[in-house]
Amino acid sequence: MQSPFFNQREDVLKLYDYLVAGKHLEEEKFLEKDRVYRKVYPKEPYNDAKLRQVNHFLLKQLEQYFAYTELSADRFNFPIAMLKAYRKRRIERAFHKTYNALIKAGLALPELDGAGLKHAFALRDEYASFMATVDRTQDIGLQQSIDAFDVQFIAEKLKHACLALSHEKVVRTRYESRLLDSVLQVVAENESLLTYPAVTIYYYIYLIQTKPEAESEEDYFALRQAMDEHSHLFSPTEQRDFYLMALNYCIAKVNKGFAPFWREAFEIYKYAIETKIIMEKGVLSRWTYLNAALAALRLDEYAWVEELIRDYTQYLEEQHQQNFASYCQARLFFDRKRYQEAMQLLVQFEPSDYLLNLNAKAMLLKMFYEEDEWDALDSLLESMRTYLKRKEVISYHKANYQNIVRYTKKLVRLNPFDKNQVKEFRDEVTTASPLTERNWLLEQVDRL
Template identity: 30%
Template sequence: MKPSKNYKLYQIIQTLDKKEVRQIKRVLQSPFFVLRNDVGNLFEVLIKYHLKGKPFPKKEVVFQKTFPNKKYDYVLLRGTMSDLFELIEEYFLIKKRRDGELKTRHLLAEIYRERKLSKAYQSVVKKTTTILEKQPLRNEFYFRQLLDFQLEKMEFEMSNQRTKNFNLAKVSETIDIVFLVQKLKHTCTQFTHQQVFKTDYDFGLLPHLLPIIEQEKYLNIPAIAIYYYCYRFLTGSDGDVFFEKFKAVLFQNKKLFNGHELKELYLFAINFCIRKLNQGDKKFSYEILELYKDGLQANYFLENGILSRFTFNNIVAAGIVTEDFDWAENFIETYAEKIELKYRNQTVSFNLARLEYTRKNYGAAMLHLQNAEYKDLVNNLIAKTILIKIYYELEEYDSLFSHLDSFQIFIRRREVSDFHRKNYMNIIRLVKKLVELPELDKEMRQQLRKEIEKEKVLTEREWLLSKT
């Protein structure tokens, strides 16, 4: 069912699962939350359409089903829809508070402090201290919760004048830790975004804070150390050294971070390795594969059980580059079902084609290329390039020239980036020159090599050079 564009109420209802529907019905039955039965009636009307996957009816039909004995009144319907929307929002807030035990404890402590219920307050503080100490994470979230708790205790102590120093030193230390973790983490994200989108960012205070962070005191805190080393390998010329230190902290302290953070950290590391690989450092292809293998084993790359087709492509590419073909094939077979259904067939066929081409099983590769309709433009371009190389290897020059001509027309007619247009036009032009080279003319072959080497935008440089 497509999301409704008419009302935000419809859109929010379309996100509800069956458990949430049952819980909201209980909320709507409570006189504390609801004083009008028609709000519950409206929910019953709309939820039937949602659960059956049907589009919501026109507002007149909704009104008639909600108020069967009344004449159509848009103002009444709009008011009832607004009340229902607010009640669903209230349910979400209650659910969120229940899911976050530390946040709930903090709110409870604040309530007891404001009501001057000292014994109840101390009981909550004791339980909160135990929860904080026992929970395994020592990440940004932990330090933010710790700071909120410390500030709440300080507020209580100051209002009751229970101590003279009010634990100010510890609060100050936690404030520093929270700021440094957040600043380092955000700057790593900024730098990655800057590399992809060619946008310049001002990193603010961070460059000036590096000498302070480099004190042993702060690097003994894994949440600071891991993002510090990440920042240094992303931004510095001596990235290799900091990359090794990053990996040591990461592998020793995984239990201190949640799955979302670990996925982000792995991707920071993988992107660094890809950059080094593109600069010609072949050893990083093995680093990429090992990071992917480790991340897959821990399910870091899955989102709600789904593996992004882009991540899938990158993992297969890592297996191909390292010539770990059997592992790559097993990965494709094992994780194919994790790809979103609408992209599954084309993604699997595309990657099997890449794998079989590298294994020099050209017939099998061609069959896989023909088995999918590529909706993704970049994959389509890569698939067409693989077919160029297959025709060349098989010396099927008539098919090759026909394919090159149709490929050229395809690029001219499609909206592609300047980089892709230039790159693939260069590939077509240079392949044609390669095929037309006189076999024994060493001078012309050498000239073509120089032309290939000088071309700035050329993703198939290595393959073309291997053929001259």
């Protein structure tokens, strides 16, 4: 506000300084009109029109500052604007100098994100418009302008088609995307378009979201290669979007029994957490943290789980840090068969989140069973039954944990020498749904 570029009024600066001081914007008493007016115009009687006027000027100056800051964040905005200014004023030498500088800066290359492709089109369009004023009978670069527009349009069309598909899974709505079929056909028939990362990444994301699973794995690995090579070209927000789309594909695959995609899911979690692109405003979702740990444990990536707990717990919301770190540490001990250490963490573990609570109880249940802690197991099963009865739990999760309790009780009472009883139990466990601990229950039957 002190810069004459944005503001030349002293009363606007006084108003700004007062508003941002201390907690003046947080408490209503500091925003009373009379009080504000006395701070800005201490020697004048209250004038409501004058106060509204200075408020208006401050708002306009702030809007200009915010707009300038946004424009300055992109290194191509001002050179493109200067190119346009030189064209309008027919300053030929300065125009060509700026144009050539932008070409050297990379706007003629395919390695651009969506914003870069928009600038590339603006560059070519300004050139064609300028050359048309010089000599319309010569090559004015119009084909390059058309090509740049096509690439920009195709990239944006594919990006928004992917975002629409993802959003349709979250809300009950359907998006209509005109010309999308034509765009997909153009890309399929013109391999040169796949030299543009902004086209390639969203083209393959669209394919893995729409093709039958049996036909989409090749497209997924083409997508991973493109992301690994070119993700640095995109903003952290955009990287987060397309890595989450790829991650959702992997999760869907493992949920349907394609175990090799645990490795793919883990690698995406690892990259997204270590680069922090998956964080929002510096905060890591507790569920992303937990799911990343579980994916790593499926692959015996114990060292990385230790790293996750040590280095990234601090990025969880403060109220969730201790519980989620304790759970992941207990799960790490559990997977390493260090049951006593895991039990010590979990016996007094009572998080407010019911899913984390039930997951912890299921882990304790398995350890008590495997360690022949029958009294502790019996007490735990009863407490889980009571917890599920009195707690509001989503129906799927309630049914799942009720089945875990039911079949663990049956397992304890199972006569290993009664083959018919064992077979009947195995058949029940195999067909029961939902039942996330199916494999563990079947493993215990095999050990009888």
